[in-house]
Amino acid sequence: MIAKIPPPYYAVIFTSVRTDNDQGYAQTAGHMMTLAADQPGYIDFESVREGEMGISISYWKDLDSIKNWKNMADHLTAQKLGREKWYKSYTTRIAKVEREYSFERT
Amino acid sequence: MIAKIPPPYYAVIFTSVRTDNDQGYAQTAGHMMTLAADQPGYIDFESVREGEMGISISYWKDLDSIKNWKNMADHLTAQKLGREKWYKSYTTRIAKVEREYSFERT
Numbered sequence: 001m002i003a004k005i006p007p008p009y010y011a012v013i014f015t016s017v018r019t020d021n022d023q024g025y026a027q028t029a030g031h032m033m034t035l036a037a038d039q040p041g042y043i044d045f046e047s048v049r050e051g052e053m054g055i056s057i058s059y060w061k062d063l064d065s066i067k068n069w070k071n072m073a074d075h076l077t078a079q080k081l082g083r084e085k086w087y088k089s090y091t092t093r094i095a096k097v098e099r100e101y102s103f104e105r106t
Numbered sequence: 107m108i109a110k111i112p113p114p115y116y117a118v119i120f121t122s123v124r125t126d127n128d129q130g131y132a133q134t135a136g137h138m139m140t141l142a143a144d145q146p147g148y149i150d151f152e153s154v155r156e157g158e159m160g161i162s163i164s165y166w167k168d169l170d171s172i173k174n175w176k177n178m179a180d181h182l183t184a185q186k187l188g189r190e191k192w193y194k195s196y197t198t199r200i201a202k203v204e205r206e207y208s209f210e211r212t
Contacts, residue, residue: 011201013117013163015152019211046121048156055154055161057119082209089210095117095201103188104195105125 004043007097014056016090025086028078041065110149113203118172120162122196131192134184147171
């Protein structure tokens, strides 16, 4: 799906390897998705998991929106729980989307 | 996993919805991964699929490397087959990775 605004905009690419500890994960992940969607500058969110590997991408209007989201109290708590319980490893990349094109079967 | 060179570098974010036509898909996907890894400017590749939804990201040194890869003959053929057979829809985004940080459980 094409984003709701044309480039340039920003992507936060979160690639992760999960532990086998699921305690509280689904509830927190759901809460974070809802909370993110309510933030100023939020555009969209896509997430795919295959076994322990996951890629989640949130799209944002600008870097300030990303910074605000990163530092929200509930989100900071979730990040801490992620490091303590849910993730073996992860990488977060902040990237500026410069171009996009889409195909849709007709 | 952290990329093998520090930012800035480029990401090609490919989000897709598959058809149920698997004919030739795995073979072509494998060939494309091998071929991409041989191209100048290639850094890394990550791909996750969950049901019909997929996110694949390739990382590149610069825009020229991406342009060359996009226009390689075998890759153009694969893209055409993708539109004809394997994908209901997809979006490709070209994004400049400006920052990254990683966590690894110790």
